[in-house]
Amino acid sequence: MTSNLEEKIASGKAHAGVVGLGYVGLPLAVELAASGMRVTGIDVSQPKIDAVNEGRSYILDVPSERVAQLVKGGLLDASADFAVVAGLDTINVCVPTPLRKTREPDLSFVVDAVDSIIRHMRPGQLLILESTTYPGTTEEVVLPRLRAAGLEPGKDVEVAFSPERTDPGNKLFTPRQIPKVVGGITPAASAAARAL
Ligand SMILES: NC(=O)c1ccc[n+]([C@@H]2O[C@H](COP(=O)([O-])OP(=O)(O)OC[C@H]3O[C@@H](n4cnc5c(N)ncnc54)[C@H](O)[C@@H]3O)[C@@H](O)[C@H]2O)c1
Numbered sequence: 633m634t635s636n637l638e639e640k641i642a643s644g645k646a647h648a649g650v651v652g653l654g655y656v657g658l659p660l661a662v663e664l665a666a667s668g669m670r671v672t673g674i675d676v677s678q679p680k681i682d683a684v685n686e687g688r689s690y691i692l693d694v695p696s697e698r699v700a701q702l703v704k705g706g707l708l709d710a711s712a713d714f715a716v717v718a719g720l721d722t723i724n725v726c727v728p729t730p731l732r733k734t735r736e737p738d739l740s741f742v743v744d745a746v747d748s749i750i751r752h753m754r755p756g757q758l759l760i761l762e763s764t765t766y767p768g769t770t771e772e773v774v775l776p777r778l779r780a781a782g783l784e785p786g787k788d789v790e791v792a793f794s795p796e797r798t799d800p801g802n803k804l805f806t807p808r809q810i811p812k813v814v815g816g817i818t819p820a821a822s823a824a825a826r827a828l
Contacts, residue, residue, distance in 0.1 A: 637722075638827045648661075648664045649724065651673075652727035654728070657673065660724060660762070661673045672710065674714060674716065681712045687704065717749050720757065721758065722760065724762050725745055726763060729741065729764050739765065753778070756788075759778075785817055792824070794813065797810050797811075797813075
């Protein structure tokens with residue numbers, strides 16, 4: 633299953649999904665689409681979905697012309713309906729993790745997003761957590777939810793963590809130039825995430 637997925641990603645034939653189209657998610661969706669992959673963004677904000685589908689950017693580092701060109705070319709679209717997850721090969725989660733008063737990340741957005749995604753996941757997909765969080769989140773928060781839904785991580789679906797390192801406004805180091813750390817729950821998950 634996974635070598636097929638890695639191959640599909642590497643050949644640009646995978647359909648990628650980005651959940652959370654903010655400072656991290658929109659630039660990521662645009663970069664993936666610009667590489668020639670088909671990309672669907674998902675967000676709970678209808679104004680953001682409308683903006684993307686109308687070719688308008690609301691993020692300083694992403695020019696509207698770039699979004700418009702990718703949307704017009706059929707490479708980028710957006711939806712507020714998580715049912716689109718069923719048609720994706722990869723899903724990157726880029727939702728907020730604001731710090732609580734105790735200085736620990738608030739994982740409620742991650743939990744909400746992951747639960748909404750898992751309802752529509754099927755075997756053969758790769759789920760990547762990008763949100764900033766503490767070590768152990770993938771294993772302690774994401775994996776048990778997949779198992780409860782009857783999807784065995786590393787067997788039915790692959791899972792990886794790849795913390796976002798983007799630096800909005802930085803003209804020298806843009807998302808494409810910033811090296812990323814990728815950690816899969818299996819070597820195959822790491823390979824598929826690395827290919828993406
Ligand atoms: N912005 C940065 O410079 C930066 C840099 C490195 C890491 N990060 C990390 O990346 C993650 C995302 O940050 P951001 O700055 O892009 O946040 P953001 O607030 O700009 O965007 C998050 C998006 O997620 C959407 N969202 C919230 N709950 C959702 C849900 N349940 N389902 C779908 N979409 C949902 C919001 O509507 C919003 O559009 C955070 O963990 C943050 O710490 C951010």
